[in-house]
Amino acid sequence: MEKLETHLKLALALSDCSCQKASVKIRGYMAAKKMQFELIRVAQGNFRLGVLTGVGRTGKYLLNTPGCLLHTHLGTIPHLTQDTLHTLKQLPCVSQVTLSALAEHQEVLEEFKDGFQKFAGLHDTLLYCSLHDPAASSPTGYTTNKTVSVWGSGGRIELTVAKFVALLKSVQPDWYQCMADGETWQSNTSRKRVRKSVDRTLAHLDECLLAHQTSPELKETEVFGVVEGGDIREERVRSARETAKRPMSGFCLDGLQTGSMDQALRTELITAVNAELPEDKPRLLQGVGRPDEVLACVEAGVDLFEGFFPFQVTERGCALDFDYSICPDPERAGTAPPAVLEQDGVEKPAVERQTDADVNSGDQIQMTPFEINLKDKRFHDDFGPLVEGCGCYCCRNHQRAYIHHLLVTNELLASVLLMIHNTAHYQGFFRALRDALANDKLDILKRKILGD
Ligand SMILES: [Zn+2]
Numbered sequence: 458m459e460k461l462e463t464h465l466k467l468a469l470a471l472s473d474c475s476c477q478k479a480s481v482k483i484r485g486y487m488a489a490k491k492m493q494f495e496l497i498r499v500a501q502g503n504f505r506l507g508v509l510t511g512v513g514r515t516g517k518y519l520l521n522t523p524g525c526l527l528h529t530h531l532g533t534i535p536h537l538t539q540d541t542l543h544t545l546k547q548l549p550c551v552s553q554v555t556l557s558a559l560a561e562h563q564e565v566l567e568e569f570k571d572g573f574q575k576f577a578g579l580h581d582t583l584l585y586c587s588l589h590d591p592a593a594s595s596p597t598g599y600t601t602n603k604t605v606s607v608w609g610s611g612g613r614i615e616l617t618v619a620k621f622v623a624l625l626k627s628v629q630p631d632w633y634q635c636m637a638d639g640e641t642w643q644s645n646t647s648r649k650r651v652r653k654s655v656d657r658t659l660a661h662l663d664e665c666l667l668a669h670q671t672s673p674e675l676k677e678t679e680v681f682g683v684v685e686g687g688d689i690r691e692e693r694v695r696s697a698r699e700t701a702k703r704p705m706s707g708f709c710l711d712g713l714q715t716g717s718m719d720q721a722l723r724t725e726l727i728t729a730v731n732a733e734l735p736e737d738k739p740r741l742l743q744g745v746g747r748p749d750e751v752l753a754c755v756e757a758g759v760d761l762f763e764g765f766f767p768f769q770v771t772e773r774g775c776a777l778d779f780d781y782s783i784c785p786d787p788e789r790a791g792t793a794p795p796a797v798l799e800q801d802g803v804e805k806p807a808v809e810r811q812t813d814a815d816v817n818s819g820d821q822i823q824m825t826p827f828e829i830n831l832k833d834k835r836f837h838d839d840f841g842p843l844v845e846g847c848g849c850y851c852c853r854n855h856q857r858a859y860i861h862h863l864l865v866t867n868e869l870l871a872s873v874l875l876m877i878h879n880t881a882h883y884q885g886f887f888r889a890l891r892d893a894l895a896n897d898k899l900d901i902l903k904r905k906i907l908g909d
Pocket of ligand 1: 843844847848849850851852853877878879881
């Protein structure tokens with residue numbers, strides 16, 4: 458218990474600087490060079506507040522949970538250079554890269570020998586390597602008993618386990634998602650196909666682990682097993698139970714992404730899966746990023762998310778604008794957006810604000826209630842920041858009217874500024890979520906995000 462309290466203090470102290478190298482107390486984990494997951498608190502059902510220590514091959518980093526990874530294209534956050542990225546503080550220490558993007562560079566990486574992190578000049582982030590890019594759709598129908606396919610800019614690349622592991626040896630990530638047959642997320646997938654997907658994924662996992670153990674390049678790399686099972690509860694449970702029998706560092710929950718099912722079914726399946734997974738291992742949910750869905754999935758026991766949502770919002774010319782402030786804190790003034798007040802002075806929940814948005818119909822299909830569309834002409838003379846009180850570079854220096862102008866004239870700077878703000882806002886949401894868990898303020902946060 459004392460150990461947990463120590464970690465609680467440590468995690469809260471570092472909750473705003475999770476990219477920092479861990480302090481003296483963490484060095485014990487560095488010696489172990491193995492990632493450890495400490496549950497600090499479980500609140501209101503399955504909400505888990507935790508901290509991953511000893512993260513990465515060097516074991517120098519920690520990651521607070523619930524949290525999200527940085528979404529990248531070949532190691533770079535879309536639209537941002539390393540310089541502009543570093544105007545943002547308190548970023549998570551793990552960046553996600555995808556084999557779909559890296560597979561066509563295998564020969565160059567093999568020739569380079571020192572791994573993708575060094576190749577791309579990523580000195581202060583760790584790499585998590587997944588199969589697919591959650592922000593891009595992949596054609597289905599290209600898996601076999603022995604292969605899965607990934608899609609790069611040059612087309613389809615078929616991976617066997619041997620090729621998959623060879624590719625990872627050239628990338629040398631800190632974590633990776635094991636090869637999996639993840640083509641059963643569509644609701645009309647037959648039970649037979651779902652069962653086959655679970656069987657194949659377990660077979661791939663065993664073959665991967667065998668190859669991994671004999672690869673010196675992957676000696677310090679953590680492996681996440683993948684839980685499949687479509688929307689069939691029995692197959693989800695079987696997949697989780699069998700995967701948990703293997704020596705995994707964590708678990709990826711695949712096939713539950715936004716658009717594949719409603720949240721009630723997703724929550725039911727995640728709850729059933731998590732009951733089979735060990736409590737001391739992190740659970741990473743793939744393909745879910747909307748704040749309301751994140752909240753529901755954290756409530757079902759998820760610890761980590763892919764961070765692609767701010768990119769999707771940026772790509773449609775929108776800015777995240779939802780209230781997640783749970784307690785006024787003078788020390789954080791200017792970093793957390795205050796409540797959005799309408800003209801009548803009444804605070805309106807995010808969900809309600811969407812219906813007010815006068816946006817282009819094409820964009821509205823994709824828009825969520827958590828964003829505003831800066832292309833809308835109502836912003837052409839709006840001289841306020843994207844979010845009042847936000848401390849990001851964009852909000853400190855620019856107005857909504859200027860972003861609107863950049864968007865309608867197709868200037869590249871629009872995406873740069875929106876990406877800075879959206880990344881800052883999204884990370885702020887996860888910090889608020891952890892603070893709410895630590896301070897018994899989940900109900901307040903849920904009301905803010907979901908409305909009354
Ligand atoms: Zn901002």
